[in-house]
Amino acid sequence: MxxxxxxxxxxxxxxxxxxxxxxxxxxxxxxxxxxxxxxxxxxxxxxxxxxxxxxxxxxxxxxxxxxxxxxxxxMDFERYTVPSGYRLQDGGTRYFYQHNSGLQNQAVVYWQDGLEGERQVLLDPNGMSEDGTVALNGFSVTDDGRLAAYALSEAGSDWLVWRVREVETGKDLVDRIEWSKFSGASWLKDGSGFFYARYDAPGAESFKEANYFHKIYLHKLGTEQSEDALVFERPDNGELNLGAVVTDDGRYLLIHQSEGTSPNNELAVKDLSDPEAPVLRLIAEADAAYSPIENDGTFFWVQTTLDAPNGKVIGIDLTKPEREHWVTLVPESRNAIDQVSMVNDTLIVLYLEDAQSMVELHRRDGTAIGRFSLPGIGTAGGFGGRRTDGETFFGFTNFTAPGVVYRLDMRTMETTVFRQPELRFxxxxxxxxxxxxxxxxxxxxxxxxxxxxxxxxxxxxxxxxxxxxxxxxxxxxxxxxxxxxxxxxxxxxxxxxxxxxxxxxxxxxxxxxxxxxxxxxxxxxxxxxxxxxxxxxxxxxxxxxxxxxxxxxxxxxxxxxxxxxxxxxxxxxxxxxxxxxxxxxxxxxxxxxxxxxxxxxxxxxxxxxxxxxxxxxxxxxxxxxxxxxxxxxxxxxxxxxxxxxxxxxxxxxxxxxxxxxxxxxxxxxxxxxxxxxxxxxxxxxxxxxxxxxx
CATH class of the missing domain: 3.40.50.1820 (Alpha/Beta hydrolase fold, catalytic domain)
Incomplete structure (x- = not known):
């Protein structure tokens, strides 16, 4: 040429x-x-x-x-996501994570019983399209690790289609949810159904049509989507994005409401133990960001930027929800809070210190325990789990180190490598x-x-x-x-x-x-x-x-x-x-x-x-x-x-x-x-x- x-x-x-x-x-x-x-x-x-x-x-x-x-x-190296663990009825733990062997178009979802258990394929998007453009864009497991709701998108679209798969058999149930976008799935404690967000079905130009009036629905397993119950909507404001999460104890539904891409949000709470309980607008003014961390009964730990642009952790009791009763547990510092989780009754606070990760541990009352040493200068993520769990997992990476996944024993504070890739440079x-x-x-x-x-x-x-x-x-x-x-x-x-x-x-x-x-x-x-x-x-x-x-x-x-x-x-x-x-x-x-x-x-x-x-x-x-x-x-x-x-x-x-x-x-x-x-x-x-x- x-x-x-x-x-x-x-x-x-x-x-x-x-x-x-x-x-x-x-x-x-x-x-x-x-x-x-x-x-x-x-x-x-x-x-x-x-x-x-x-x-x-x-x-x-x-x-x-x-x-x-x-x-x-x-690019031909193994890549793992940080695993999530679910307790089985026999007392064991079932772990879920994604893995790419190196040159697969999409990562594969695996599960295994116990840390040393044999891993098994749950979901492989690679065989769902000839060009590899069907991707997993949502995943949620029941509390007992028995069922998984998963969302697929095609050709890079934000539109999701939710299905439900039995973990041990790999078979899909009849359930199918459409017209969901910008949504996760959050299961009821007994695994009988899940909450999700969706828009009304769009017209013929679904690709370019503007999306307004996000709504929260409850889907019960084995029923048609047309039977899903509308749980929450805001007809007064079509520009709100909604999200719903069931607390780990299964008692409360937390409904997040934010306008557009604003970081600030309102927060509503519904007591799922009482079918007649109204939705409590716990935070009715989006004057800051409010992100619930965990709860112990009616007491909630909440990450917020209220009067604290770098973030802090507060405590709110639903029996006394007025702001004058809120207490500060972890005050604002010079470093911005990136995320907070609670495992083994310990607050794990992930900070950004000059655009690098830094981790501090605090007791449930906010008392500082000290810094947790990371493997080096870089970025950490994960630290998920429940308040009563004795372990958590986190990933660590930087510009020349692909993600290594670590297990942290929260009782002994011992860190071990869970998965580590071999490199070609x-x-x-x-x-x-x-x-x-x-x-x-x-x-x-x-x-x-x-x-x-x-x-x-x-x-x-x-x-x-x-x-x-x-x-x-x-x-x-x-x-x-x-x-x-x-x-x-x-x-x-x-x-x-x-x-x-x-x-x-x-x-x-x-x-x-x-x-x-x-x-x-x-x-x-x-x-x-x-x-x-x-x-x-x-x-x-x-x-x-x-x-x-x-x-x-x-x-x-x-x-x-x-x-x-x-x-x-x-x-x-x-x-x-x-x-x-x-x-x-x-x-x-x-x-x-x-x-x-x-x-x-x-x-x-x-x-x-x-x-x-x-x-x-x-x-x-x-x-x-x-x-x-x-x-x-x-x-x-x-x-x-x-x-x-x-x-x-x-x-x-x-x-x-x-x-x-x-x-x-x-x-x-x-x-x-x-x-x-x-x-x-x-x-x-x-x-x-x-x-x-x-």
Whole structure:
């Protein structure tokens, strides 16, 4: 194939239409509105042509095949989730966990009786579709470990179908639940049924239709879904997301209610021991986050941010539910609480200390016991179980250590390895460090750097800067075979912990929300400048990457400071900030971004940074590859379509490409084969754009 010159790329023609909207007196053109009809033949033809162009461009990278082979090697290691244990009637314990042998598209659910028992397959999604796109997206076991409710999604959709399987026989019962989304399943104590959340059945356009009025239902085994009892709804507010959990003692149903993606919530309680008991609106004002941890009769331990943006643990007694009777058990500290669990009557408090995990143990009355030593610097997770359990499990990982699963005996505090993978690379060949960067307003922003040992700081290293900065999501050290490949190619991986995330608690999150969103972009730009000033890289060797809200981050930064980057990867991004709330669950993000159609000040702020609306002719934008999926019903793919068409229309000298994955969604449940292909295409793009010698 002859060399495809970047300055003569022939982009597919995208029709422009006359569409102008009025936002508080500001006229805004939307010439690619037609791309919101994602099922149109015209759009399908455009997508096919764009994919063809992108693959022609990437095919000219000679190392592409070798990268694919090496990534497959790096990913060929066993992966385990942290197990959950359920007590059997004979006094034993039945454990459930997921395992991927290495190169399976989807993880397999196993169960075993006892720590040394023979593991048995309960659920293997790999045989449920030819392309591996059927994925497990929900799992809940009865208290006696006899039955499992499981939810499957197809082609990356958020829509779930719930089924029930007998553990010992592997047979499915007749039960089938549809039109569930953003829901778990929580069993009654006797295993006779479970609670779940769903929407009303949508119309013909279920893929793009906005979802309102989440509801809680009780499904009794052996009955049709049409007979399910409506347990709780909020007809006064269609933008509430609901969740229901049965307490471990089986007595109470806890109903969580939050508006959109707001971290704050209301909390209702229903006494399941009394069929006539009304629903008690325990917390009727969503003035903070309230997350029940455990209960002992009417006494509840609750994690909250009430008057404590870094979090604290309080006690609430249902016999005296008024706020003046609430007691603080674990007060707020300088470190943000990530999660709290209770095992063996011990509160296990997982903190974030400068974006790394730190664990403290407290007695049930809140009295501090001390720190629990983790295996090193990195990220811990798990620590689940019941208040009366004598053991718990946790996982630990960092940038060069895949997840190891440990068992912790809560009576002796002895830690043993439950599962540990064998690796196909040498972790000692790399090093990781943490630095702190001053943002535009002086805010201290943590950045993790990982690379091969012996790096020379002469500004020549290709560097991939990754960020997210939103929805209270914390970016902590974690393992990725793809990042190892990047470092083996000579690249530096940089992970920035931006405002808008949860690394330093709710105040850190709020500093990057709504009218403060520009802080997130300023933080990321400051990190880019630091990497250049510190001679890790140069502007022509610096690439940025982010997905979803992170795709917005990438789009905003390349349109605000295009000269700062050599390449950009924007994955499933929110790129049209004026219409994000029109599709599927996008309305829920108004709690994070603001409302472009209802609030003039919030519109003005979003219009100022909206990537689609900042593109200008004559600007030398960095080489950019947009990535999306045709079945993404989380971030509607029209965001990526419109942004790409608009970027190509201003004729940048660097390539502006789009890669559209088929039969895939927002990323969850994507089969390994598609993930590998996507990563290799990203790196092939960066190899060419950054002129890497590989």
């Amino acid at each position: 002859s060399e495809l010159r970047e300055d003569v790329l022939a982009y597919p023609k995208a029709r422009m239409m006359e569409q102008v909207d009025d936002y508080f007196g500001t006229k805004v053109a939307d010439p690619y509105r037609w791309m919101e009809d994602v099922d149109s033949p015209e759009l399908a033809e455009w997508v096919e042509a764009e994919n063809r162009l992108t693959q022609e461009y990437l095919a000219q990278v000679p190392s592409r095949k070798a990268m694919h082979g090496r990534l497959m090697e790096l 040498a972790p000692d060949a790399f090093e990781t460090k943490q630095v702190f960067v001053a943002s535009k307003d002086g805010t201290r922003v943590p950045v993790f750097l990982s690379y091969k040992k012996g790096l020379v700081l002469d500004g020549s290293a290709p560097t991939l800067l990754y960020g997210y900065g939103g929805f209270g999501v914390s970016l902590l050290p974690s393992f990725s075979s793809a990042r190892v490949l990047w470092m083996e190619l000579g690249g530096v991986y940089a992970q920035a912990c931006l405002r808008g995330g949860g690394e330093y608690g709710e105040s850190w999150h709020e500093a990057g929300m709504k009218l403060q969103k520009q802080n997130v972009f300023d933080d990321f730009l400051a990190c880019a400048e630091w990497l250049i000033d510190a001679k890790y890289t140069s502007a022509t060797k610096l690439a940025i990457q982010g997905g979803s809200n992170g795709g917005l981050l990438v789009g905003a930064c390349i349109t605000q400071r295009p000269e700062l980057f050599g390449a950009a990867l924007a994955e499933v991004g929110v790129l049209d900030m004026l219409r994000f709330d029109k599709f599927t669950i996008g309305w829920a993000w108004k709690a994070e971004y603001g409302s472009p159609s209802e609030d003039a000040a919030e519109f003005a702020a979003m219009y100022e940074y909206s990537p689609l609306h900042r593109l200008r002719a004559g600007v030398a934008y960095p080489a950019t590859m947009v990535m999306t999926a045709d079945h993404d019903d989380r971030v509607f793919p029209a965001h990526s379509f419109k942004f790409t068409a608009a970027m190509q229309a201003v004729a940048p000298p660097q390539p502006a490409l789009i890669r559209v994955e088929t039969r895939a969604g927002h990323g969850a449940g994507m089969p390994l084969s598609k993930r590998v292909e996507g990563v290799v295409d990203q790196y092939a793009f960066l190899v060419r754009a950054l002129e890497m010698a590989v």
